[in-house]
Amino acid sequence: MIVPRHICFPATESLSESPQAHSNTCMNSYTVLQFWFSTSMATLSLNTILPSSHLHHRVSLPRSSAHSIPLSRLRRQSVSIKATSSGSAVATSASGFNGSIIDALGQVSIYSASSGEAVLIKDLWDQTGEVAVVALLRHFGCVCCWELASVLRDAKPKFDSAGVKLIAVGVGTPDKARILAERLPFPLENLYADPDRKAYDLLGLYFGLARTFLNPASRKAFSRFESIKEATKNYTIKATPDDLSSVLQQGGMFVFRGKELMYARKDEGTGDHAPLEDVLNICCEVPVA
Numbered sequence: 505m506i507v508p509r510h511i512c513f514p515a516t517e518s519l520s521e522s523p524q525a526h527s528n529t530c531m532n533s534y535t536v537l538q539f540w541f542s543t544s545m546a547t548l549s550l551n552t553i554l555p556s557s558h559l560h561h562r563v564s565l566p567r568s569s570a571h572s573i574p575l576s577r578l579r580r581q582s583v584s585i586k587a588t589s590s591g592s593a594v595a596t597s598a599s600g601f602n603g604s605i606i607d608a609l610g611q612v613s614i615y616s617a618s619s620g621e622a623v624l625i626k627d628l629w630d631q632t633g634e635v636a637v638v639a640l641l642r643h644f645g646c647v648c649c650w651e652l653a654s655v656l657r658d659a660k661p662k663f664d665s666a667g668v669k670l671i672a673v674g675v676g677t678p679d680k681a682r683i684l685a686e687r688l689p690f691p692l693e694n695l696y697a698d699p700d701r702k703a704y705d706l707l708g709l710y711f712g713l714a715r716t717f718l719n720p721a722s723r724k725a726f727s728r729f730e731s732i733k734e735a736t737k738n739y740t741i742k743a744t745p746d747d748l749s750s751v752l753q754q755g756g757m758f759v760f761r762g763k764e765l766m767y768a769r770k771d772e773g774t775g776d777h778a779p780l781e782d783v784l785n786i787c788c789e790v791p792v793a
Contacts, residue, residue, distance in 0.1 A: 617681035645744025648775035725775025
């Protein structure tokens with residue numbers, strides 16, 4: 505059985521913040537409006553995009569506290585929680601990401617943004633011991649994902665010097681991925697498309713209206729306004745997947761050494777990304793062959 509060393513589930517913020525304070529945070533923000541527009545497109549025709557029964561099954565509501573994690577969301581994982589100094593909740597042991605799930609992930613076929621050709625995830629890094637950072641973006645039209653991609657791009661020299669492979673995967677087709685890569689820019693050779701969200705479903709990443717629009721964790725994006733603004737200078741809504749239900753998908757961050765899962769973090773809401781410092785620390789902890 506493979507047990508990840510670090511699986512993080514960020515603490516959910518309190519809902520006690522006044523509506524007026526929240527309104528002041530996002531007032532007069534063109535980029536934030538652009539952010540919500542890129543996701544709210546999905547609500548224009550949800551009745552035809554997703555049957556009501558499907559919505560009922562997949563909508564996930566914010567949990568009531570940072571320490572109550574419904575097992576159904578973790579694919580029946582057994583989790584031990586402790587608080588970190590940053591206030592996030594960290595699972596110190598888990599059984600959900602076992603060898604069968606990791607093996608199944610390796611067999612998932614995604615598409616290269618540079619060539620458009622299908623490739624198995626297990627072929628993206630050396631399975632005998634190479635360290636790989638695998639960032640699953642929400643979708644290629646998400647402005648928060650453009651910001652995350654820019655952060656990862658800027659950190660790429662650090663990953664390269666440590667012998668760590670950087671892999672970014674997004675929901676959408678390869679042509680949508682190329683729009684992000686060309687306009688951000690982002691290295692094409694490190695970017696992949698998962699139009700059917702196969703990797704996301706297998707890893708149990710969150711999906712639904714509540715996660716996209718209502719989760720308090722999404723407010724973290726407002727604190728990165730300048731970074732988002734800089735990353736989206738050349739943004740276009742054309743990078744959004746044609747399947748608008750895809751904008752309801754949340755992402756996550758994973759670090760592997762060969763087949764061993766070293767770190768896993770599911771995004772609680774839109775813009776709630778793994779801290780880069782945490783990812784770099786994990787990579788530094790891992791002896792690189």
